[in-house]
Amino acid sequence: MGRGGNGAGRSGGIGERWGLVLAGDDATRLRPLTRQLTGDDRPKQFCPVMGGRTLIEETWRRISRVISAEHGMVVVTAHHEPYYTPLLARLRPAHVVVQPENRGTAAGILYPMLRLWSLAPAATVAVLPSDHHFSDDMRFMARVEAAFDAVASCRERVVLLGMIPDTPESDYGWIEPGEPLTSASELSRVSRFWEKPPVELAETLRARGCLWNSFVMVGAVETFLAAIACALPALYGALENVVPEREAVEAVYGALPAADFSSDVLTPGAERLAVMPVPGVTWSDLGSPDRVLRVCRPPDALELVGAGAAA
Numbered sequence: 001m002g003r004g005g006n007g008a009g010r011s012g013g014i015g016e017r018w019g020l021v022l023a024g025d026d027a028t029r030l031r032p033l034t035r036q037l038t039g040d041d042r043p044k045q046f047c048p049v050m051g052g053r054t055l056i057e058e059t060w061r062r063i064s065r066v067i068s069a070e071h072g073m074v075v076v077t078a079h080h081e082p083y084y085t086p087l088l089a090r091l092r093p094a095h096v097v098v099q100p101e102n103r104g105t106a107a108g109i110l111y112p113m114l115r116l117w118s119l120a121p122a123a124t125v126a127v128l129p130s131d132h133h134f135s136d137d138m139r140f141m142a143r144v145e146a147a148f149d150a151v152a153s154c155r156e157r158v159v160l161l162g163m164i165p166d167t168p169e170s171d172y173g174w175i176e177p178g179e180p181l182t183s184a185s186e187l188s189r190v191s192r193f194w195e196k197p198p199v200e201l202a203e204t205l206r207a208r209g210c211l212w213n214s215f216v217m218v219g220a221v222e223t224f225l226a227a228i229a230c231a232l233p234a235l236y237g238a239l240e241n242v243v244p245e246r247e248a249v250e251a252v253y254g255a256l257p258a259a260d261f262s263s264d265v266l267t268p269g270a271e272r273l274a275v276m277p278v279p280g281v282t283w284s285d286l287g288s289p290d291r292v293l294r295v296c297r298p299p300d301a302l303e304l305v306g307a308g309a310a311a
Helices: 028-039 055-063 078-084 105-119 137-153 199-207 222-230 233-240 244-254 261-267 289-295 302-308
Strands: 015-022 071-077 097-098 125-128 158-163 175-181 188-195 211-220 273-278
Touching: 015 055, 015 105, 015 302, 028 261, 028 289, 055 071, 055 125, 055 137, 071 078, 071 105, 078 097, 097 302, 105 125, 105 222, 105 233, 125 137, 125 222, 137 158, 137 175, 137 211, 137 273, 158 222, 175 199, 188 199, 188 261, 211 222, 211 273, 222 233, 222 261, 261 273
Parallel strands: 015 071, 015 125, 071 097, 158 273
Antiparallel strands: 125 211, 158 211, 175 188, 175 211, 188 273
16 A cells, blocks of 8 residues: 555554544535525535534534544645635644545545545544534534544444434435444444435335444544555555645646545445444434425524525
């Protein structure tokens, strides 16, 4: 993989916890609603979709429950600069990873992971999308903290946080848990993934204890990198030797193959994964106006969502 060694000369001992917030998506599906909220075409993560703070600010508050501010990193995309600059002004420049363009979630995770490896090669990192909603942040982040503890004893695996479904949702990815990793563990192997199953199949999956894939993950930096290098060697090789040189990254980024982390890395690499259920917390990826409607609280939200759906 080209990222071996013991990390001599770098900070970041084993046990150091980091958080990576994914904020590089264009989020076009919710554009009608966000245009109603802000008057422009900014992606939902930079909008106060739920009222008050923007989604990225809410995610930062969420992840700050389990990691220190100096161990936080955010990945964004260059053409969103007017939107993210005021929100991320307090972060160190090295902790704001700017993609030249959006080439999919695989590149959007690989690029900051390579940057993080240069800062803290032995660290463990929690990856959180910036545009999701959880009914109980404290309870959810307690499970993320439990995943950090689990990874400390099985650094060869990435732990996925699986949400307990309350509907046969056909627009989410599902995880089918396999055998428990140990008799005393809350972790299970990942038997397989089901991506956006039809409603009838989703009902069957729900009945047999399958989970929604929240896309929140915890793992050692080197485990994430090894998984990407194995699944997408061309993508990995294209970025491995140019990070952290910004001009070099810009020169190669446009030619990167667009790739999806879920389907292109997680699905073929299930043997590297474990899943941990999250009881007592409801979740939404806020991917459509009707999902916002289900969880929104502001008194004018019904009007805004209705306008967004009609646009």
